[in-house]
Amino acid sequence: SYSEATAAWLSRVLASPTAADVQRLTELARDPEHPLGAVVHGFARLFDELHRGGGKPLPIEQSLLSVHAAAATLRAGAARLVGITLEVLPPLRVLPHACIAEAVEAALFEAVSPTLTPLLAAAVPSDSAFNLLVDRLASRLDVLPDRLGLPRPWCDRTRLARAVDAASRIAFNITPRAKLECFLDVCDALAGAEDRLCVDDLI
Numbered sequence: 636s637y638s639e640a641t642a643a644w645l646s647r648v649l650a651s652p653t654a655a656d657v658q659r660l661t662e663l664a665r666d667p668e669h670p671l672g673a674v675v676h677g678f679a680r681l682f683d684e685l686h687r688g689g690g691k692p693l694p695i696e697q698s699l700l701s702v703h704a705a706a707a708t709l710r711a712g713a714a715r716l717v718g719i720t721l722e723v724l725p726p727l728r729v730l731p732h733a734c735i736a737e738a739v740e741a742a743l744f745e746a747v748s749p750t751l752t753p754l755l756a757a758a759v760p761s762d763s764a765f766n767l768l769v770d771r772l773a774s775r776l777d778v779l780p781d782r783l784g785l786p787r788p789w790c791d792r793t794r795l796a797r798a799v800d801a802a803s804r805i806a807f808n809i810t811p812r813a814k815l816e817c818f819l820d821v822c823d824a825l826a827g828a829e830d831r832l833c834v835d836d837l838i
Contacts, residue, residue: 645726657734660727664742674719678712679746688753698758705754709747713740740810797824
């Protein structure tokens with residue numbers, strides 16, 4: 636059975652779902668006192684037991700293997716958590732599945748970030764290094780077309796600026812889906828395509 640507040644919320648979702656309901660779902664998944672949040676945090680504890688590093692630097696090959704193993708655990712966990720969400724809160728099925736997945740994944744990635752961040756830092760360039768590269772690109776917008784051999788009518792400064800701005804947001808998004816959305820923004824800014832791909836098309 637649901638609490639009075641949850642029952643009222645789900646009734647409203649059925650009647651008139653909004654984007655705010657997705658945010659509400661993320662908040663519930665973040666709350667360790669809520670049953671859904673308790674499952675998320677329980678998964679985070681299991682993830683830590685499985686993938687916590689030993690403290691010693693590993694060769695890059697082993698670091699990459701650790702990241703791949705952690706990613707496989709996250710994929711399985713995210714899929715199961717989305718399934719649990721829909722089983723426990725079936726009225727949420729009126730929301731787009733991608734929105735439910737994004738809401739649950741956002742809470743999940745926050746919960747596992749203390750374990751996941753060191754794994755990624757050991758295997759790939761850090762977000763700060765990525766942002767430094769983006770800043771360097773932004774400071775050279777006027778010369779980039781010539782440096783890259785691009786004809787100026789194909790990629791003018793305005794479109795390059797849009798692409799660099801979109802790239803700068805990648806590091807500040809938590810979930811792979813959100814990062815991929817920013818990547819598509821970069822591609823869209825550069826290509827100016829009329830028929831833009833959606834994240835779900837690539838996934």
